Amino acid sequence: MVFKLMANMTEARASLVGRIAALLAGGTILLVAAVGSVGLVLVAPLGVWVTHRVQRARGRTVSLFDRWIGAVAATTIAMVLVAVALVAMIPRDTWRQVRQSADSASVEAQKEPPPAWLRHVVPSAGQPIPRSAQPLAASTIALVWGAGIGVGMTGIMLGSVGWVGTMLLIFCVSGEWLRAPPPAIDPKAV
Numbered sequence: 001m002v003f004k005l006m007a008n009m010t011e012a013r014a015s016l017v018g019r020i021a022a023l024l025a026g027g028t029i030l031l032v033a034a035v036g037s038v039g040l041v042l043v044a045p046l047g048v049w050v051t052h053r054v055q056r057a058r059g060r061t062v063s064l065f066d067r068w069i070g071a072v073a074a075t076t077i078a079m080v081l082v083a084v085a086l087v088a089m090i091p092r093d094t095w096r097q098v099r100q101s102a103d104s105a106s107v108e109a110q111k112e113p114p115p116a117w118l119r120h121v122v123p124s125a126g127q128p129i130p131r132s133a134q135p136l137a138a139s140t141i142a143l144v145w146g147a148g149i150g151v152g153m154t155g156i157m158l159g160s161v162g163w164v165g166t167m168l169l170i171f172c173v174s175g176e177w178l179r180a181p182p183p184a185i186d187p188k189a190v
Helices: 002-011 016-036 040-057 064-089 092-111 116-121 135-174
Strands: none
Touching (some): 016 040, 016 135, 064 135
């Protein structure tokens, strides 16, 4: 019974009012998100389109999850490319200065004794921390790990917002939530 209702929902075409509302909502979502994401969210429709084309070429149906993955992947890839381009534009002397500033701040922070409450909770907190043999490698690994998590989470958030806006625009254009079943394959040709 539920499946029949869902089938009827996907087969029914939307009213003009519903399509206009979807256009306004989808456009607003994408434009507001584009301002907040410096335009990165506008790559999500491209990811949905590429996913749709690839899945259709393979003769498969395109699910909402497939489209979401396409939006998130496109947004994340665009974000990584922009980040790499920005990092490549920074002069090497700037990176050296940043590292020196971070190291000197770390040394200064180690000279100050911990607060009394921390020494009470963790008695060993007052003892100096021995410097490791490879502090640069550990900090680099932590930086890369943190950047990877940050880029991944931001890509998921921006891609999801872009996916919602894109799906509303697809609904506006097609009048259906789930569109484009796979092309019929002739069993004789296989």
